[in-house]
Amino acid sequence: ETGVTQTPRHLVMGMTNKKSLKCEQHLGHNAMYWYKQSAKKPLELMFVYSLEERVENNSVPSRFSPECPNSSHLFLHLHTLQPEDSALYLCASSQENEKLFFGSGTQLSVL
């Protein structure tokens, strides 16, 4: 148990659906992250929130929409996804760019 909880663990959705991924951390960290992990590709940083302000958006398509209502919660809203968006989505938190604590991830399949 890393102190970072992600739900759901698995998600299957159609291309016209809207769904949200949730992440919660109880570590008192001031930064939270969304990463995407596709097969045979390195981890891709999608979004970074530091002190609840978004500081980085690595050219992620607008069909992915993050939300950070407070320092403990992070959401990733999904709409009109494509099959190539199928991947493991990982949330992480850290304190001042030190080591990352990851959740168990959401395995997303887009049909």
Add this chain to the structure above:
Amino acid sequence: SQQGEEDPQALSIQEGENATMNCSYKTSINNLQWYRQNSGRGLVHLILIRSNEREKHSGRLRVTLDTSKKSSSLLITASRAADTASYFCAYGGSQGNLIFGKGTKLSVKP
């Protein structure tokens, strides 16, 4: 690209043997970190080595850092079947974010 590289991509050894994984990177760094990932799960932080350190130990793990060669190695001694996982190095990018390599897939056979 600031992407680093790990080698080998895959490593298969017998229980009790040592496993060595290497990481090369391209930028100046403040620290370099190693993570472990069991299949389909989140990554777990193993060890962090700062740019002014050359070697660090944690249990059966030994990490070295050579900033002149922009490389690091992770040694797992006396490996166990439970060490089977993917191992990633990560280092700070130009914007302060961590950049991960593609990882080394380690298989330890009983």
